Amino acid sequence: MINKMIGNKKYDWVFQHLKSRFMLEASPYLWTRIKANLESGEIARGDRGNFLSEGILSLRWALPFLLVISVSFAVFIGVKLSRDFDKFVQNPDKFYTYEVQEPDSDFLMDENLFNNAPKLKPESESE
Amino acid sequence: MAGMDEREIIREILNGNLDAYEKIVNRYSTQITNLCYRYLFSVEEARDATQDVFIKAYHGLKNWEPKAQFNTWLYRIAINHCLNLVRRRNIIKFQSLDNQVNNKVLLKTGPFTESAPGEDKLVVEQNEKRIKNYINRLPENQRHVIILYFYQQMSYKEIADVLKISLSSVESRLFRAKKKLAKIISKVNK
Numbered sequence: 001m002i003n004k005m006i007g008n009k010k011y012d013w014v015f016q017h018l019k020s021r022f023m024l025e026a027s028p029y030l031w032t033r034i035k036a037n038l039e040s041g042e043i044a045r046g047d048r049g050n051f052l053s054e055g056i057l058s059l060r061w062a063l064p065f066l067l068v069i070s071v072s073f074a075v076f077i078g079v080k081l082s083r084d085f086d087k088f089v090q091n092p093d094k095f096y097t098y099e100v101q102e103p104d105s106d107f108l109m110d111e112n113l114f115n116n117a118p119k120l121k122p123e124s125e126s127e
Numbered sequence: 128m129a130g131m132d133e134r135e136i137i138r139e140i141l142n143g144n145l146d147a148y149e150k151i152v153n154r155y156s157t158q159i160t161n162l163c164y165r166y167l168f169s170v171e172e173a174r175d176a177t178q179d180v181f182i183k184a185y186h187g188l189k190n191w192e193p194k195a196q197f198n199t200w201l202y203r204i205a206i207n208h209c210l211n212l213v214r215r216r217n218i219i220k221f222q223s224l225d226n227q228v229n230n231k232v233l234l235k236t237g238p239f240t241e242s243a244p245g246e247d248k249l250v251v252e253q254n255e256k257r258i259k260n261y262i263n264r265l266p267e268n269q270r271h272v273i274i275l276y277f278y279q280q281m282s283y284k285e286i287a288d289v290l291k292i293s294l295s296s297v298e299s300r301l302f303r304a305k306k307k308l309a310k311i312i313s314k315v316n317k
Contacts, residue, residue: 012237023161024158024160024161024164024170025157025160025161026156026157026177027156027160027174027177027178029154030152030156030174030177030178030181031149031153033178034148034152034181034185035148035179037178037182038182064302110247
């Protein structure tokens with residue numbers, strides 16, 4: 001079928017055209033344009049690279065400090081939690097109760113203060 | 128020998144010698160421009176696409192495996208780039224109605240009997256447009272084979288390398304593409 005069609009004048013031009021060596025010339029300034037593009041890209045990448053390297057350098061100094069701070073915070077939280085857990089294991093009932101401490105001063109306990117205070121008269125009497 | 132030469136050039140480029148890339152560009156610019164033209168059917172777009180292909184290839188040189196042929200690798204980049212452009216173009220659908228009408232008229236007028244390529248510029252141009260319409264009607268995988276085999280005059284082996292398919296697949300695709308092309312032509316010229 002194909003051979004018939006290829007031999008047929010009706011289709012010959014298509015396959016002749018396909019086989020023709022029509023060559024389109026590349027742009028005369030192709031290399032200049034490519035080079036300009038690549039060089040500008042490299043400059044941009046260079047700038048980006050500078051920013052990156054500065055960033056990495058500052059991170060190199062900051063990272064140990066950040067690491068120490070985060071590790072010490074983690075240790076603090078860990079110790080606190082373990083202590084609370086020990087308390088809970090030792091006495092689970094007492095764990096949730098609040099211990100009310102006796103006040104240090106005996107201000108309220110001083111009876112003389114109550115006795116010496118001026119006595120209030122009932123409202124009906126004052127009228 | 129040519130392969131060895133290319134490897135040396137690429138090694139130089141990777142070592143930071145940008146000017147060495149000019150040799151690669153000069154060697155393949157015409158082939159890549161023509162390949163792009165067969166997908167885009169616009170001289171300006173093909174030339175712009177060629178530039179983009181070489182820039183992409185430069186940035187991807189690190190990923191090129193010396194085992195593979197450089198030209199097949201470059202062709203693959205070009206085909207993928209052109210397909211992306213065609214797909215984007217299809218999404219935008221910038222083709223005007225007038226263009227579509229003209230294409231229909233061209234499709235219906237049929238081939239000229241005296242259409243020997245190179246004889247008459249107008250005839251060649253019209254044939255070119257008609258061929259564009261025929262080729263665009265082919266399924267994508269058959270279109271690749273037709274373009275690479277006829278226009279780029281590549282061997283079955285080279286086509287298989289570029290498209291990463293087996294030799295038998297190339298043969299069968301080419302056979303089906305020719306058959307389909309003949310069908311399209313006869314259908315249009317009825």
